[in-house]
Amino acid sequence: MxxxxxxxxxxxxxxxxxxxxxxxxxxxxxxxxxxxxxxxxxxxxxxxxGMIELHTDNMEKHFTPRPGVNWPAIQAFKVHDAQMVSAGITSVFDAISVGDVIEGSERLNNLSRMVEALNESRDRGLTRADHFLHLRCEVSHKDTLANFHALLEQTNVQLVSVMDHSPGQRQFANIEKYREYYQGKYKLSNAEMEAFITRQLDDSQRYSAQFREAICDTCHNRHIPLASHDDATIDHIEESHHFNMVIAEFPTTEKAAKAAHEKGMSVLMGAPNVVRGGSHSGNIAAHELASAGVLDILSSDYYPASLLESAFKIARLEDNDYDIPKAMNLVSLNPAKAVGLHDRxxxxxxxxxxxxxxxxxxxxxxxxxxxxxxxxxx
Missing domain, CATH: 2.30.40.10 (Urease, subunit C, domain 1)
Known part of the structure; x- marks a missing residue:
C-alpha cells in the first residue's frame, strides 16, 4: 500500500x-x-x-448500558473496540477496576465478564485494535488483593495502577468535591453520605498500605509495569518512586507532576481535561503541566474521541513548546515507551x-x- x-x-x-x-x-x-x-x-x-491508550474505562459502560441491564459480553466488547478504532486508537490498555468505592457495584459484578470478553474477542480475531489488560487496583477495598491475585492466575496482565479514592486526599483533597461527585453519582442522602465517608476512611486506613505494598511486590516479581494514581504531594511521589512506578497517572498538583518528572516517571493526564480546559475535580489542568514542560502522556480516560483532539489542541496553545510532532508523541511514542512497546x-x-x-x-x-x-x- x-x-x-x-x-x-x-x-x-x-x-x-x-x-x-x-x-x-x-x-x-x-x-x-x-x-x-x-x-x-x-x-x-x-x-x-496510531494512538496508544494506557488508561480507559470506556469498556465498562457498554457492559451495563443502563442500571440492571447486562449486555451480552462479546457484543459489548466489540462496540467498545469499534469506538476506540474510530477515534484513531489502535492499541488499547483496557483499565478494569479491581475493587470499588461502593459494595455490589456493576464494575465488580462485570469484572470476570470483561476479562473473559477481552480474551475471547482477541483469541477469535474479533478486534480491530490490539487490546491489553490494565488492572486498576483500588487498594482501600477489602476484596482487592484477593481479586488481583485471582486475575493474575486467570489472564495476562500488562499494566497495573494503584489507586486510593478515599476522601480528603489525592483526587479528592477537596472534601466538598468528593461530596458533590459521589452524592450525585449514587443519589445518597446527607446521612448516607456521611456514613459513606466514614466507611471509606476506615477502609483506607485498614487496607491501603498493606495492599499497595503486596501488589507492587507481585508486579516487580512478574515484571509488570506499575503506575501511581492521583499523586498530590511530594511524599506521594517519593512513595511511588520507592515502588519503582514508571507512570504517574493524573497527578493533581503541579508540584507532584514536576517531582514525578524529575524522578523519571512519565506524567499522564486526561485528554478530556485538555478538551474541557480543566479538571472536573478542581485539580491541576493538563495544559498547565504542558506549559511547565512536564506533560508526557495523554489518556482518553472516559471519552475516546478526546485523545486526538487533545493532542492538536495542546499543539495550538501558545503558552508551551509542544508543536504537532511533540504533541502527537503524547498519544503515541511516549505511552509506547512507558510500557515497553517498541514496535509501534x-x-x-x-x-x-x-x-x-x-x-x-x-x-x-x-x-x-x-x-x-x-x-x-x-
Whole structure:
C-alpha cells in the first residue's frame, strides 16, 4: 500500500511525502509525492502513528448500558473496540477496576465478564485494535488483593495502577468535591453520605498500605509495569518512586507532576481535561503541566474521541513548546515507551503500519481513515 500527498508526522518533524507499507509494516518513507494510480491521495492531510491508550474505562459502560441491564459480553466488547478504532486508537490498555468505592457495584459484578470478553474477542480475531489488560487496583477495598491475585492466575496482565479514592486526599483533597461527585453519582442522602465517608476512611486506613505494598511486590516479581494514581504531594511521589512506578497517572498538583518528572516517571493526564480546559475535580489542568514542560502522556480516560483532539489542541496553545510532532508523541511514542512497546507509536521503518489519516477542519481535527497493521480498520 502506498499513501502519498500527506503531511507525515515523525517524532521530531513533519515532512510532505509518501509512505509505503508491506506486510503490515512501514518499509519506505520518502519526501515528495507519487502519481501512481494505486497510491492513495491523502489530500495534504496529516498522517500520524496510531494512538496508544494506557488508561480507559470506556469498556465498562457498554457492559451495563443502563442500571440492571447486562449486555451480552462479546457484543459489548466489540462496540467498545469499534469506538476506540474510530477515534484513531489502535492499541488499547483496557483499565478494569479491581475493587470499588461502593459494595455490589456493576464494575465488580462485570469484572470476570470483561476479562473473559477481552480474551475471547482477541483469541477469535474479533478486534480491530490490539487490546491489553490494565488492572486498576483500588487498594482501600477489602476484596482487592484477593481479586488481583485471582486475575493474575486467570489472564495476562500488562499494566497495573494503584489507586486510593478515599476522601480528603489525592483526587479528592477537596472534601466538598468528593461530596458533590459521589452524592450525585449514587443519589445518597446527607446521612448516607456521611456514613459513606466514614466507611471509606476506615477502609483506607485498614487496607491501603498493606495492599499497595503486596501488589507492587507481585508486579516487580512478574515484571509488570506499575503506575501511581492521583499523586498530590511530594511524599506521594517519593512513595511511588520507592515502588519503582514508571507512570504517574493524573497527578493533581503541579508540584507532584514536576517531582514525578524529575524522578523519571512519565506524567499522564486526561485528554478530556485538555478538551474541557480543566479538571472536573478542581485539580491541576493538563495544559498547565504542558506549559511547565512536564506533560508526557495523554489518556482518553472516559471519552475516546478526546485523545486526538487533545493532542492538536495542546499543539495550538501558545503558552508551551509542544508543536504537532511533540504533541502527537503524547498519544503515541511516549505511552509506547512507558510500557515497553517498541514496535509501534511512531512512523519509522520497520514499525507497525498503525496509522491515522486526519484533516484539519478549522479548529477541529477530523479522522478520514485508520489502518491497523496496514489494513483498513476505519
Amino acid at each position: 502506498i499513501l502519498t500527498n500527506a503531511r507525515i508526522v515523525l517524532p521530531n518533524e513533519i515532512i510532505k511525502g509518501t509512505l509505503v507499507i508491506n506486510e503490515g509494516v512501514i518499509t519506505q518513507i520518502d519526501q515528495g509525492n507519487v502519481s501512481l494510480p494505486t497510491a492513495l491521495d491523502c489530500e495534504n492531510g496529516y498522517l500520524t502513528a 507509536g511512531l512512523i519509522d521503518l520497520g514499525c507497525k503500519a498503525d496509522l491515522i489519516w486526519s484533516s484539519a477542519k478549522e479548529d477541529h481535527v477530523h479522522i478520514e481513515q485508520v489502518w491497523k497493521n496496514g489494513q483498513r480498520a476505519f
